[in-house]
Amino acid sequence: MFQVLCIFIPLIAALFMPFFFKKVRSIHTGWFVLVVPIFLASYYATFIPITSKGDSVIAQLHWIPSLGISFVSYLDGLSLLFSILITGIGALVVLYSIFYLNRTKEQLHNFYIYLLMFMSAMLGVVQSDNMMTLYLFWELTSISSFLLIGYWFNRDKSRFGALKSMMITVAGGMLMLGGFVLLALMGDTFSIRELIAQAPELAANDLFVLALILILLGAFTKSAQFPFYIWLPDAMEAPTPVSAYLHSATMVKAGIYLVARFTPIFAQSEVWIWLVAGIGLLTLFWGSFFAVKQTDLKGILAFSTVSQLGLIMSLLGVGAIAFHVEGAADSAFKYATFAAIFHLINHATFKGSLFMIAGIVDHETGTRDIRKLGGLMSIMPVSFTVALIGSFSMAGIPPFNGFLSKEMFLTAMLSIAEFDLFNFATWGILFPIIAWIASVFTFIYSLYFVFRTFTGKGNIAQLPHKPHEAPMGMLISPVILAVLVVGIFFIPNIVADLFIKPAVIAIQPFLYTHPEQVDIHISAWHGVNTELLMTLGIFAIGFVLFLTLSKWQKIYNAFPAKLTLNNLYDFIIYELSGNWMYRLSSSYMTGSNRRYLGLMFGAFSLIVIGTLFSKDAFYVTFEGASPVHLHQVILIIVLVIGTITTVFAKSRITSIVALGAVGYTVSLFFVLFKAPDLALTQLVIETISVALFLLAFYHLPKFKKEQERNRFKFGRALVSFAVGAMVTLVALSAHSQKLVPSIAEYYKETVYSLAGGGNIVNVILVDYRGFDTLFEITVLAIAGMAIYGMIKLRLSRKGGKL
Template sequence: MLQVVCLFIPLIAAIFMPFLFKKIRNIHTGWFVLFVPLFLAIYYATFVPSISKGETAVVQFDWIPSLGISFVSYIDGLSLLFSLLISGIGALVVLYSIFYLNRKKEQLHNFYIYLLIFMSAMLGVVQSDNMITLYLFWELTSISSFLLIGYWYNRDKSRFGALKSMMITVAGGMMMLGGFVLLSLMGGTFSIRSIIEQAPLFATNDTFVIALVLILLGAFTKSAQFPFYIWLPDAMEAPTPVSAYLHSATMVKAGIYLVARFTPVFALSEVWIWLVAGIGLLTLFWGSFFAVKQTDLKGILAFSTVSQLGLIMSLLGVGAIAYHVNDAADTVFKYASFAAIFHLINHATFKGSLFMIAGIVDHETGTRDIRKLGGLMSIMPVSFTVALIGSFSMAGLPPFNGFLSKEMFLTAMLSVTEFDLFNFSTWAPLFPIIAWVASVFTFVYSFYFVFKTFTGKLQENELPTKPHEAPIGMLISPVILASLVVTIFFIPNLVTDTFVKPAVMAIQPFLYSSPEDVHIHVSAWHGFSPELWMTLGIIVVGLLLFVTLSKWQKYYNTLPEQFTLNRLYDFTVNELLGSWMTRFSGLYMTGSIRNYLGYMFTAIPIIVIATLFIKNAFVVSFEGASPIHLYQIILIFVLVIGTITTVYARSRITSIIALGAVGYTVSLFFVIFNAPDLALTQLVIETISVALFLLAFYHLPKFQKVEERTRFKFGRVFISVGVGVMVTLVALSAHSQKLVTSIAEYYKETVYSLAGGGNIVNVILVDYRGFDTLFEIAVLAIAGIAIYGMIKLRMSRKEKNHESK
C-alpha cells in the first residue's frame, strides 16, 4: 500500500504549499518541501537489496475494470533506478533552490507546487505497468513542465519556451497513446508485462510497425531527439533549478525510459534498431556540433544534453541487436544496453552539477553570456572546481565517471561492424565514425564551457554585478554531485552491480534470468584497444579545435537562419496556425449565434441521416401503430399553420398568439395519447410563456419590417427541413427496430411494488430519476440566484448613480 501512496505524496504535499507560503513567511518554503524527496529517496533505497537480486515489487488496484484499466505500481531494476534519480536528484535540486530563489521576491508556493506535481508525474511514468495510466502521468509531466518553464510568466521568452515544449511533447504523447492502443488490441491487455510476454507473437502483425513508430514519436519528442530537440534550448528560460532537474535528470530521460521499457517488445524488428540507433547517432552529432555555436551557458548545456541523450538512445538501439545474435549474453552487444544505463547515471551527476554551476555564475555575476565572462577561477574557486570535474566527465576524460561509460560507448559502436543482418554490413562503418566525430565536438564544448567561463581575462566592466563565490548553501548540491562523479570512477562495479545490472535485466529479460548473469566488469584500463586509440584521437583533435576555436567558430553564423528547424516551427505556429488559421476561422467565427446554430443544425442532420443509410439502420415498420383519425390530422394542420403564422406574422401580438396556439395544440396531442400529466405541464408552461411575452411586450426589441422578414431564405429552409427529416427518420427507425425490450415494461411492473406509487410518470421523475430531477432543480435554483444577483447589482448601481447626481 505504501508503495502506491508514495507516488502521490508529492501531490498531497503540493496542496499545503500555499498555506505554508502564506502563514510562515520567515522560513523558506523549500525547507518543508525538502522532506518529500528525501523521504522518497530513503524509501526507495530500501528496495535496493531485493531488486539487485532480480526481484520485483508489484501493487495493483482496479481502476476501470470494464476497460481493463488498472493502477499498477511495478518496481523492477529499471523503474527503481529512475525512482532513485527522480527523488535523489530532486532532493538536491530543492536544496539548491532554497538558496537560489529569493523567498521575498518569488512566488515560491507556485514553484514548489509545480515541482511536486512533476515529481509525482515522473514517478508515475516509471512505475506504471498499465499503459493508460502511464500515458496519463506522461501528459502530466508535460503540463507540469509547461508550468515550470513558464514560471517567470511575465517574460515573453519564458511563455514562448513553455508553449513550445508543451506543444511538441503533448503531440508526441498523443502519438504514443495511439501506439499503446494498437499494442493493447494485439495483446488483449494494457499491461506492459503481459505485452512483453507476448512480444514474439506480435512481429507478424500488420499494425506492429505502426505501433512501434507511434511509440517512438512519443519517446523522441520527450527526450529531445532530432528533429524534435528544438523545444529544449528554449526551455532554458526556466529557473536553473528547473533546468537541473527536468532537463538533465528526469523529464528528458522519460523518453529514454520508454525506449528501454519497450525494447523487449520491439527489439525483434529491424525498424526499431535502425530508428533508435540511427536517430540517436544523428542527435548525438547534431547536438554536439551546434553546442559549440552557443554563447549562453545554459544554451551550451541544452545542446550538450541533446547530444548526450542521443548517445544513450543510440546505445539502446545497438543493444537491441543482442536479440538477433546467438549467445547474445556473451557477445560484445551486451555492452550497449549496459553502457546506456551506466551513462544515464553518469549524465545525471555531471550534467546536474553543471546546470547548477551555470545558475551560480548567472546568480553571482548577473549574466550567462559567455562572451562577457572569463577570469572567474580565482574569484569562484569552488564553482570552478565543480565545473572542471563536470566538464571533464562530460568530455570523457579520466578520472571521472563519464570516461568509463564513454569507453563502453565506443566499444558498442565498434561492435556494430560485426553484425551482418539488416544491411548493417553496408552502413555499420558509419556508426563508429559518427560516434568519434561527435565525441570530438563533445570534447570541444566541454572545454568551451569551463575554460571560457573561468579562465582568461576578467571583464568586470561587462558584468551587471560584482562577481563573488556563491554562498555555501548553494554549493552543497553541485559539490555532492561532483563528488559522485569522482567516486563512481573509483568504485564503478559497486554502482553497476547494485543499479545497472538489474536495469539491464529489465531491458533484456529474455537474455538474463538474474542480474548476476550480466557478466560485465567495468575498469578504466582495457589495454591498447581500438577504443584507446579513438580516445587519444578525440583528445588530440579536440584540443586542436578548442585552441583554434576563434578561427572557425564564426563560420556558424554563415548558416542561413531561415532554413533551420526553429524557423520551420515558427512558420508553422505563427504563420500557418496563427495568421492563416486566424483568417480562415474569421470566415465562420462571425459572433452571430444564428450562424453558429446554423452550422450545428446543418452538420448534425447530414451526419445522422448519412449514418442511418450507410449502416442500413433505417427501417420503417408500422406494425402495432395506432390508427390516425381525422381530428388528429386537423390538429396537425393547426400546428403547422400556427408555426408558419408565428414566423410570418405582421405584428408581434399575432406572433405571440400564434405561438401560444402551437403550444396548446401540442397539449391536446398529450391528452389524446393519454398523457394527462404532460398535458397539464404543457398547458402551464404555455400559459406562463404567453403571459410573460405579453408582460414584457413593451421591452421587446423593435419589430422588423414585413419586407425584411418575409424574404425567402433558402439556407434556413434547407436547415429546418433537414432537422425535421432527421428527427422523423430517427423516430421511425427507433420505433421500427427495437433490439432490446423497452424499459417501460420494467417501470410498469415495479412502479407500485418497489416505488410505492400509482402514477407512473410521477414515480419515474421522483424515484427512478430522482438525482436527475434533483440536479435539474439545482440548476434552476442556481440560475434564479444568478438572476437575482444581477438584478440586485443593477439596482444598486442605479441607486449610486442617482445619489451621485
C-alpha cells in the same frame, strides 16, 4: 500500499507549501521541502538489496478496476534506479535552490509546489506498470514542467519556452496514448509486465509497428530527440535549479526510460532498432555540432544535453539487436545496454553539476554570455574545479566517470558491423564513424564551456556584477556531484552491481534472469585496441579544433537562418495556427447566433442523414402502427399553418397568437394519445408562455422598416428542411428497427407491483427517474432564487419593497 502512496507524498507535501511560505517567513521554504526527497531517497535505498539480486517488488492500489486501471508501483532494477535519481538529484537541487532563490523576492511557494508536483509525476512514470496511469503521470510531467519553465512568467522568453515545451511534449504524449491503446487491444491488458510476456505473439499483429511508432514519438518528444529537440534550448529560460533537475537528470530521461521499458516488447521488430539507434545517433551528432555555436552557458548545456540523450538512445537501439543475435549475451552487444544505463547515471552527475555551475556564474556575474566571461578561475576557484571535473567527464577524459561509459559506447558502435542483420553489415559502418565525429565535437564543446568561462584575461570590470565565489551553501550540491563523478571512476563495479546490472536484466529479460549473468567488468585500461585509438584521435583532433575555434566557428553563419526547425515551429504555431486559422474562423465567426445555429444544425443534419444512408441504416415499416384518422390530419394541418404563421407573421401579436395555437394543438394530440397529464402540463406551459410574451410585448422595441418583412432565405429553409427530415428519418428508422422490447412493457408490469403506484407517469418521474427529477427541481429552485435576487436588487435600487 505505502509503496504506492510514496509516489504521492511530494504531491501531498505541495499542499502545505503556501502555509510554510506565508506563516514561516523567517525560514526559507526550501528547508521544509528538502525533507521530502531525502526521506524518499532513503526509503528507496532500502530496496537496493532486493533489486540487486534481480528481484522486484510490486504494490497495487485499485483505481478503476472495471476498466483494469490501477496504480501499480513496480520496483525492479530499472524503475528503482530512476526513482533514486529522481529523489537523490531532487534533494541536491532543492538544497541548491535554497541558496539560489531569494526568499523575500521570489514566490517560493509556487516554485516548490510545481517542483514537488513534478517529482510525484516522475515517480509515477517510472514506477507505473499500468500504461494508463503511466500516461496520466506522463502528461503531469509536461504540465508541471510547463509551470516550472514559465516560473518567471513576467518574462516573454519564459512564457514562450514553457508553451513550446508543453505543445511538443503533450502532442507526443497523445500519440503515445494511441500506442498504448493499440497495445492494450492486442494484448488485452494494460499491464506492461503482461505485455512483455506476450512479446512474440504481439510482434505478429498487424498493429504492432503502428503502436511502436506512436510510442516512440512520445519518447522522442520528451527526450528531445531530433527533430523534436527544439523545445529544450528555449526551456533554459527556467531558473537554474529547474534546468539542473528537469533537463539533466529527470524529465528528459523519461523518454529514455520509456524506450528502455518497452524494449523487451518492440525489440522484436527491426523498425524499432533502426529508429531508436538511427535517430539517437543523428541526435548525438546534431546536438554536439550545434553546441559549439552557442554563446549562452545554458544554451551550450542544452545542446550538450540533446547530444548526450542521443548517445544513450543510440545505445539502447544497438542493444536491442541482441534480441536477434544468437549468443548475444556473450558478444560485444552486451556492452550497449550496459553502457546506456551507465552513461545515464554518469550524465546525471556531471550534467547536474555543470548546470549548477552555470547558474552560479550567472548569479555571481549577472550574465551567461560566454563572450563576456573569462578569467574567473582565480576569483571562483571552487566553481572552476567543479566545472573542470564535469566538463572533462562529459568530454570523456580520465579519470572521470564519463570516460568509462564513453569507451563502452565506442565498443558498442564498433560491434554493429560484425553482424549481417537488417543491413547493419552494410550501413552499420556509418555508426562508428558518426559516433566518432560526434565525440570530437563533444570534446570541443566541453572544453569550450569551461575554458572560455574561467580562463583567459576576461573583462571583469565590464560584467554586470562584481564576480566572487558563490556562498558555501550554493556550492554543496555541485561539489557532491563532482565527487560522485570522480568516485564512480574508481569504484565503477560497485555501481554496476548495485544499479546497472539489475537495470540491464529489466531491459533484456529474455537474455538474463539474474544480475550475475551480466558478465561485464568495468576497467579504465583494456590495452591498445581500436577504442583507445579512436579516443586518442578524439582528443588530438578535438584539441586542435578547439585551439582554432575562432577560425572555423564562422561556418555556422553559412546555415540559412530561415531554414531551421525553430522557424518551422513558429510558422506552424503562429502563422498557420494563428494568422491563417484566425482568417478562417473570422469568415464564419460573425457574432450572429442565427448563423452559428444554422451551421451547427446543418452540419449535424448532414452527418446524421449521411450516416443513415451510407451505412444502409434507414428502414421503415408501418407494421403495428395505429391508423391515421381524419381529425388527426386536420390537427396536423392546423399545426403546420400555425408554425408557418409564427415564422412569417408581420406583427408580433400575430406571431404570439400563432405560437399559442401550435402549443394548444400539441396538447390536443396528447389528449388523443390518452396522456391527460401531459396534455394538462402542455396547456399550463402554453398559457404561461403566451401570457409572458404578452407582458413583455409592451417593452419590446418597435419593428424597424427593414424588420417588417421576413424575406425568404434559401439557406435557412434548406437547414430547416434538413433538420426536420433528420428528426423524421431517425424517428421512423428507430421505430422500425427495435432490437429489444420497449421499456414501456417493463413499466406496465412493475409500476403497480414494485412501485406501488397507479399513475405510470407519476411513478416514472418519482421512482424510476427519481434522481433526474430531483436535480430538475434543484435547477428550478436555483433559477428561482436567482430571479428573486435580481428582482429584489432592482427594487432596492428604486427604493421599493418586495
